[in-house]
Amino acid sequence: MKIGVPKEIKPQENRIGLTPESVKTLTSNGHEVLIENNGGFEAGFDNNQYKSAGAKILDKAEDIFNDAELIVKVKEPLSSEVKMIKENQIVFTYLHLAAAKELTKGLIDSKSVCIAYETVTDSNGRLPLLAPMSAVAGRMSVQAGAHCLEKNQKGRGLLLGGAPGVEPGNVVILGGGVVGENAAIIATGMKAKVHIVDKSPQRLKELSQQFGDKIIPQLSDEIDLEKLLADCDLLVGGVLIPGAEAPKLITKNMLKKMKRGSVIVDVAIDQGGCVETSKPTTHAEPTYIVDDIVHYCVANMPGGVPRTSTIALNKATLPFLSKLAKEGYRKALMNDMNFMAGLNVHKGQVTYKAVADIFGHEYLEASKVIN
Numbered sequence: 001m002k003i004g005v006p007k008e009i010k011p012q013e014n015r016i017g018l019t020p021e022s023v024k025t026l027t028s029n030g031h032e033v034l035i036e037n038n039g040g041f042e043a044g045f046d047n048n049q050y051k052s053a054g055a056k057i058l059d060k061a062e063d064i065f066n067d068a069e070l071i072v073k074v075k076e077p078l079s080s081e082v083k084m085i086k087e088n089q090i091v092f093t094y095l096h097l098a099a100a101k102e103l104t105k106g107l108i109d110s111k112s113v114c115i116a117y118e119t120v121t122d123s124n125g126r127l128p129l130l131a132p133m134s135a136v137a138g139r140m141s142v143q144a145g146a147h148c149l150e151k152n153q154k155g156r157g158l159l160l161g162g163a164p165g166v167e168p169g170n171v172v173i174l175g176g177g178v179v180g181e182n183a184a185i186i187a188t189g190m191k192a193k194v195h196i197v198d199k200s201p202q203r204l205k206e207l208s209q210q211f212g213d214k215i216i217p218q219l220s221d222e223i224d225l226e227k228l229l230a231d232c233d234l235l236v237g238g239v240l241i242p243g244a245e246a247p248k249l250i251t252k253n254m255l256k257k258m259k260r261g262s263v264i265v266d267v268a269i270d271q272g273g274c275v276e277t278s279k280p281t282t283h284a285e286p287t288y289i290v291d292d293i294v295h296y297c298v299a300n301m302p303g304g305v306p307r308t309s310t311i312a313l314n315k316a317t318l319p320f321l322s323k324l325a326k327e328g329y330r331k332a333l334m335n336d337m338n339f340m341a342g343l344n345v346h347k348g349q350v351t352y353k354a355v356a357d358i359f360g361h362e363y364l365e366a367s368k369v370i371n
Contacts, residue, residue, distance in 0.1 A: 070090040094118055116343075141238070142265075160192045277293075
């Protein structure tokens with residue numbers, strides 16, 4: 001199969017869909033790989049590394065989209081890229097369609113086959129292709145939040161880990177999944193006081209076993225969220241409903257309960273955010289202030305550490321990509337129902353229920369449309 005990897009064009013997005021090592025695996029199995037000129041440069045991978053791995057370097061994204069049967073990206077296609085997607089072309093990337101009405105329509109109109117990393121499942125119902133980036137984002141969330149608490153960043157002027165004779169800051173993590181767990185790793189490492197809120201008693205038990213008395217586990221149905229917010233210095237939003245829009249757990253009115261200069265890092269922003277006042281930001285301008293509360297809502301947080309992120313992502317995606325390239329998408333998906341869960345749009349039809357429901361499109365079961 002002919003696989004194309006365009007350079008990412010989302011602002012400050014420096015990851016790339018394939019590492020040279022992944023390219024070597026694919027080319028050694030007889031596939032042709034097309035890489036856009038300098039596509040991996042900012043992630044630390046140069047053209048010569050890709051050539052040595054057997055890739056062909058093309059000058060323009062148009063050439064990649066025109067020639068490839070399968071497009072591999074990191075972030076969702078922007079409007080200029082959607083226009084280049086061809087009928088029947090396979091697109092394999094993060095899509096986050098539940099928060100992207102126009103993109104959804106564009107992909108439907110393109111009549112392409114769109115497989116989203118973030119809705120592929122495993123036998124335990126987890127999200128193996130979302131997990132590595134959730135881990136990176138979770139770890140970055142506390143780093144970013146700690147920085148935003150500095151006075152010159154409009155924060156409270158508070159050192160998250162405290163100091164001799166000074167109490168540490170309070171971190172509240174909404175969601176005990178991969179984001180929440182990894183946020184807790186960094187927050188506890190900084191010696192902050194860490195609350196993790198989740199709806200699952202079993203998950204909280206697992207986290208308690210992992211972190212011991214370094215965290216305060218709290219069941220979402222049993223807490224006074226407004227009181228928790230009043231004591232909070234850094235709020236990390238890590239809630240997720242797979243493939244669907246994130247629930248708005250924090251309303252604008254709740255911000256009034258928070259301390260002036262406290263910080264919200266909404267990692268759920270890719271899926272619309274879990275805070276009512278959240279809106280997507282970029283690495284160039286990552287924050288804004290609402291009611292004296294600093295909001296950090298960068299929609300591609302792992303793009304800030306592109307080398308780590310690209311390598312981590314490829315370790316997860318390569319087995320699926322290899323299967324797609326070898327078997328074609330129909331056979332690859334029909335033989336693996338967990339992989340099938342990644343199919344969001346198929347030749348003009350919406351095949352992921354949460355996306356169909358939120359935008360009022362007809363939903364068609366993936367296995368029936370590709371059979």
